[in-house]
Each structure stands twice: as C-alpha cells, then as structure tokens.
C-alpha cells in the first residue's frame with residue numbers, strides 16, 4: 001500500500017498527528033519493539049520551538065464522551081536540546097521524519113527552518129501556523145495574507161517539502177490553503193484542534209489550566225472531513241487529513257474526499273498501536 005507523498009515513498013498512508021505519539025516515551029515503556037514495529041509510515045515530531053517551553057499549567061486534559069480537550073501549550077525542550085538529545089535517537093526509527101516547528105515571529109521560524117533543513121533523514125517540514133502569532137496578534141493560519149507571508153518568508157530557505165498545518169478555527173480554511181499553496185507550500189495538513197471549553201462540574205469554572213483548550217477525537221471528525229473536502233477541492237497540492245480518525249473506515253473517508261495521507265492523533269492515546277491497526281484495516285478495505 002505504498003504511497004508517494006511529495007516525492008517521498010511511504011509504506012502506507014497512515015502517519016501520526018504531531019504531539020500525539022512520542023517514540024522515545026513509547027520505547028521507554030514498551031521497549032525496542034516500539035521502534036522496530038513502528039506503527040506509522042513516517043514520524044511527525046511534536047511542535048518544536050526555538051526556546052524551551054513548560055506548556056500550560058495543569059490540568060491539561062479533559063475527556064468528553066467522544067472527544068478530548070487539551071490545553072498542553074506546546075511544552076518542548078527547544079530546538080537546541082532537541083537536536084542534541086532527541087534527533088540522534090529519532091533517526092534510528094525505521095521511517096522518515098517530518099519535523100513540525102512553530103515560530104513566535106518570523107525570525108524564530110527562519111531559524112527553525114534553517115536548522116531543520118540540513119538534517120539527514122528529515123523528509124519534510126510541517127509549519128504549525130495554527131498558534132497565535134505575537135507579531136500581528138492574529139492566528140497565522142486563520143488569515144490568508146498572514147499565512148502566505150509566513151510561507152513566503154521561509155520558502156527560499158529549504159528545498160524540503162513544506163507542509164502547512166491549518167487551524168479549523170478559521171472562517172474559510174480553503175482560502176488559507178489557497179494562499180499557502182500560491183506562496184509555495186507543498187502540502188497542507190489539517191485539522192489542528194477546535195477551540196473548546198470544559199467547565200469543572202462542581203464550580204462551573206474553566207477546568208483546564210489554560211482556560212480554553214483544543215478539541216480532538218471522533219467528535220470532531222465530521223468537521224474535519226468537511227473542511228478537508230473543501231480544501232482538497234480548492235488546491236492541487238497533497239493533503240494530510242486528520243481529526244478523529246480511529247479506524248480504517250474513518251481513515252478511508254479522508255482518502256475518499258481527496259487526502260493523500262491520513263494522520264492519527266487522539267486514537268493513539270487509548271491504543272498505542274492504532275497506527276498499524278488502522279493501516280491494516282485500510283489495506284483490508286482495499287481487498288474487498
């Protein structure tokens with residue numbers, strides 16, 4: 001079931017969604033098998049920023065009947081320590097790496113893309129433009145012009161495929177995708193989480209330390225599918241569809257509306273091997 005994504009041959013269509021599968025933590029818990037039987041056809045890293053971040057104060061997760069609301073806040077060790085400690089280990093994975101980065105301003109993004117582009121085994125860079133841009137106060141991924149300016153700023157720095165990860169919290173994600181594509185993006189990934197609020201049942205105050213959070217899981221799938229279908233119809237670059245994929249059948253829906261790859265996020269929290277299971281179920285559907 002191999003698939004060509006931006007010139008890279010992948011064993012199947014299922015990759016992990018950024019921030020939802022940590023191969024190093026999986027190896028600590030399950031042993032070497034977490035690497036040798038890696039469940040995805042490529043590994044997408046959690047978002048890396050220039051400086052280390054603690055993330056938001058707890059609590060950071062709220063489980064709802066069909067979804068998860070997180071307020072993680074991009075905790076990560078920062079690019080320098082990632083390069084020193086994580087990258088040498090992640091290179092040992094049997095699959096290629098896609099590195100997800102976010103800059104709080106253009107200079108940060110230039111630094112991140114400049115560093116990542118020189119790394120062996122990295123086959124693409126995913127730009128997380130679904131977070132606040134402190135320069136203009138807007139979410140880059142919700143504003144077509146801002147998104148185009150961001151892609152344009154880094155396009156010349158790398159020959160690696162640039163994947164732009166869109167937010168669903170936008171009036172017209174297809175307009176943002178068109179702007180990203182025209183500015184030189186090679187692919188779009190979508191959706192990031194939907195803004196949501198969970199209240200503590202006892203106090204009716206926000207439960208999450210960060211106030212609001214991002215909703216993911218099967219409960220967002222219909223929204224993700226509609227947005228993915230509209231973006232697939234609007235641009236000719238490949239799309240990585242995600243949002244609530246938890247089975248071969250639901251992955252197949254994203255492929256049916258035009259996605260080239262499918263990413264699995266929240267499903268990996270209840271089943272660390274969800275990626276392989278879903279890839280197997282997809283292959284089974286093809287044989288029917």
Ligand SMILES: Cc1cc2nc3c(=O)[nH]c(=O)nc-3n(C[C@H](O)[C@H](O)[C@H](O)COP(=O)(O)O)c2cc1C
Pocket residue numbers: 017018019020046047068070072074100128165190191192193215216217218220242243244245263264265266267
């Ligand atoms: C706990 C958690 C952490 C996440 N961290 C990131 C992140 O670091 N960078 C990013 O681009 N998306 C992040 N996401 C969003 C996912 O990559 C994905 O876009 C979203 O969860 C929808 O897919 P799903 O419904 O399969 O989880 C995170 C999602 C969750 C639930």
